[in-house]
Amino acid sequence: MSKEIKVNCMGENCPVPLVETRKAINEAKVGDILIITGDHAASKKEIPMAVEAMDLELISVKDIDDYWEIKIGV
Amino acid sequence: MKDKTTLIVESGDYDKLYSAFIIANGSLAMGMDVSMYFTFWGLNRLKKGKLDKGPLSKMNFLGLGKIFMKWKMKKANVRSLEKMLDDFIQLGGKIFACDMTMDILGIKKEDLREEVITDFCAVGTYVKEARESEITLYI
Numbered sequence: 001m002s003k004e005i006k007v008n009c010m011g012e013n014c015p016v017p018l019v020e021t022r023k024a025i026n027e028a029k030v031g032d033i034l035i036i037t038g039d040h041a042a043s044k045k046e047i048p049m050a051v052e053a054m055d056l057e058l059i060s061v062k063d064i065d066d067y068w069e070i071k072i073g074v
Numbered sequence: 075m076k077d078k079t080t081l082i083v084e085s086g087d088y089d090k091l092y093s094a095f096i097i098a099n100g101s102l103a104m105g106m107d108v109s110m111y112f113t114f115w116g117l118n119r120l121k122k123g124k125l126d127k128g129p130l131s132k133m134n135f136l137g138l139g140k141i142f143m144k145w146k147m148k149k150a151n152v153r154s155l156e157k158m159l160d161d162f163i164q165l166g167g168k169i170f171a172c173d174m175t176m177d178i179l180g181i182k183k184e185d186l187r188e189e190v191i192t193d194f195c196a197v198g199t200y201v202k203e204a205r206e207s208e209i210t211l212y213i
Contacts, residue, residue: 013150014096015096018099018103019100022165023164026165049104053104054104
């Protein structure tokens, strides 16, 4: 059964949001959804680049107050 | 062919080690394979307990500059080199140690953190890896 996996990268700096996203992708099973939150501005652009490079599904990129939330389908 | 990044880490400077590990871990995170070749002063950083002991490449000021830099990095919540090495290994990165450097600088295998080293090798291994890499850097 697919599940939602939350990855909290609030306050983290380069390259931690990318690295923690990758670790979560490695642990996830096909069909799982990752929900990554953070406030490192460059990562909001770069996590989608990594998603594209790894042929995964970018479900959404949202700004919420002073942070962002990215959803990825594995 | 899978994309690969190959890094030569010749410098043992604190800030350059950061450059190397940030590029390495970023590459792994974006789905690439990564090999890091530690040679000369870089190899000193793989001795037990020496990873973050290098000076700053500029404005070290007998270590005062480095203390200031570490304070600034802590404020910016930058991950420690030790944690970056953990991340690197966890994401499947490979570390190679230059055996000629070991001869020249008198470094023994048991002086090094063998648990993080994939292999001890010479230039041929580097060339083999580099020729199949999209990105190669000398740091």
